[in-house]
Amino acid sequence: MVDRSTRMAVIGAGPVGLAVAKALLQHGIAYEQLEADDDLGGNWYHGVYETAHIISSRKTTEYADFPMPDNYPDFPSAQQMLDYLASYAAAFKLRPHIQFRTKVMMCLPLADGRWEVELAGGEKRVYKGVIVCNGHHWDKRYPDYAGRFTGEYIHSKDYKHPQQLVNKRVLVIGGGNSACDLAAEAARVGLSCDISIRRGYWFLPKTVFGVPLPEMVPGWVPVRAQRLLLRIILRVVVGRYENYGLPKPDHRIFEAHPTLNSEILHYVKHGRIRPRPAVDRFEGRHVVFADGTSDEFDMVVCATGFHLSFPFLPPGLVPVKGSNALLYGGCTLPDYKNLYVVGTAQVRYGFGPLMTPAAALICQLINLQDQMELPIGLVLKESGAKPPTTHLLDPHRAMRQMKFAKYTLPLLLRKERKLRKRLRPAAAAVLAKDPRTVQPDPELNVF
Ligand SMILES: Cc1cc2nc3c(=O)[nH]c(=O)nc-3n(C[C@H](O)[C@H](O)[C@H](O)COP(=O)(O)OP(=O)(O)OC[C@H]3O[C@@H](n4cnc5c(N)ncnc54)[C@H](O)[C@@H]3O)c2cc1C
Numbered sequence: 041m042v043d044r045s046t047r048m049a050v051i052g053a054g055p056v057g058l059a060v061a062k063a064l065l066q067h068g069i070a071y072e073q074l075e076a077d078d079d080l081g082g083n084w085y086h087g088v089y090e091t092a093h094i095i096s097s098r099k100t101t102e103y104a105d106f107p108m109p110d111n112y113p114d115f116p117s118a119q120q121m122l123d124y125l126a127s128y129a130a131a132f133k134l135r136p137h138i139q140f141r142t143k144v145m146m147c148l149p150l151a152d153g154r155w156e157v158e159l160a161g162g163e164k165r166v167y168k169g170v171i172v173c174n175g176h177h178w179d180k181r182y183p184d185y186a187g188r189f190t191g192e193y194i195h196s197k198d199y200k201h202p203q204q205l206v207n208k209r210v211l212v213i214g215g216g217n218s219a220c221d222l223a224a225e226a227a228r229v230g231l232s233c234d235i236s237i238r239r240g241y242w243f244l245p246k247t248v249f250g251v252p253l254p255e256m257v258p259g260w261v262p263v264r265a266q267r268l269l270l271r272i273i274l275r276v277v278v279g280r281y282e283n284y285g286l287p288k289p290d291h292r293i294f295e296a297h298p299t300l301n302s303e304i305l306h307y308v309k310h311g312r313i314r315p316r317p318a319v320d321r322f323e324g325r326h327v328v329f330a331d332g333t334s335d336e337f338d339m340v341v342c343a344t345g346f347h348l349s350f351p352f353l354p355p356g357l358v359p360v361k362g363s364n365a366l367l368y369g370g371c372t373l374p375d376y377k378n379l380y381v382v383g384t385a386q387v388r389y390g391f392g393p394l395m396t397p398a399a400a401l402i403c404q405l406i407n408l409q410d411q412m413e414l415p416i417g418l419v420l421k422e423s424g425a426k427p428p429t430t431h432l433l434d435p436h437r438a439m440r441q442m443k444f445a446k447y448t449l450p451l452l453l454r455k456e457r458k459l460r461k462r463l464r465p466a467a468a469a470v471l472a473k474d475p476r477t478v479q480p481d482p483e484l485n486v487f
Contacts, residue, residue, distance in 0.1 A: 054082020
């Protein structure tokens, strides 16, 4: 039997798992990468529609240490993203470490700090630890309305190609990026397209002055100034959302994940997308809206987001509040050693620039954990670290925090030695319990 007790298991070979794998290799940390699908790329392999282009721009999405090809446009297609990820894996020789068609079913902490990993098919392996990179855009979240819609009822995740919309009266529910992308597709090929938006969103153009919006404002500009600048630009370029029949935004820019879409307002003004208020109920093929109006549709697309979930961990082991995973240092738990949960935050722009330094920090945490007796998450907690209050991540702030953490993390070693005597019994008591029997906090893991 293969002895895996000195290797980490990386779950998932999407963009996050690949960045982590590359850092592990470069730091000389032994690992195996377990991927349920038959190829790498995650969402960019199996999870987006064929006509998708990134919403974040090329420069704010490419890995910090691996630029996208010069001939790529500012907003590469899904296929270009996949090719890019494949070339990243080739450049850093990641493929030989990936076990495809290997789905992780359960991970359980062992008393000595290692982890038992059970695969589909029943095989059980013991790894030194687990790095969870399973993504957060797959567990579909549906809205809950009275009545039943008897036409085609799908989630945005089920939308794969425009043929699905041709000649249909489509209602898209939601105001986020997927909702707007899909509404624009339906405006082009569908018979009609309505979009039901229950709150005011900031619909931001993808480019301003010929530059992708995410690249326009340098990271050092304070968020307040960024907001002001964007509001001025929007007032000139867009005007008031009410002039498009859309509700006025009910929050400040960046307080919700921004919707970047240059087509929605265009198609609204061309009468190809009709804004509607919240859905009140379904009556067969009819949808009744909150303002009392109703219409008949052939297809309803719920672009209503995703749950953050970890089906291969005991329920509640990772506490989740809404969409926010309550992790210390962005990836650890105070109760268990050698578990790192990565990529749960919703970055305002793309994944790449942050993932490169984040993956290096995870390697630093793993090396520090090797010199500690207590879980590093517990040491972080005792040192005053707090779990995030929101899943939305300001990339510039996160970058600054990571630069700082690189130099301050080694100080945790001294702290841990001081804490050992006091916290050893409590840490051992946690491990003595079977995590499958622990009742999750009823306040948490509610969506
Ligand atoms: C329509 C759409 C548009 C998007 N546009 C952008 C964009 O413009 N910019 C951007 O930065 N992001 C965008 N995203 C977000 C996208 O999810 C990220 O770009 C990126 O794919 C996240 O990487 P990940 O590795 O965390 O997750 P994923 O890409 O979801 O990869 C997770 C991997 O883990 C594997 N896995 C899951 N569970 C298991 C298991 N139990 N055992 C083994 N393997 C498992 C999956 O098969 C998958 O390969 C978009 C998402 C969608 C849906």
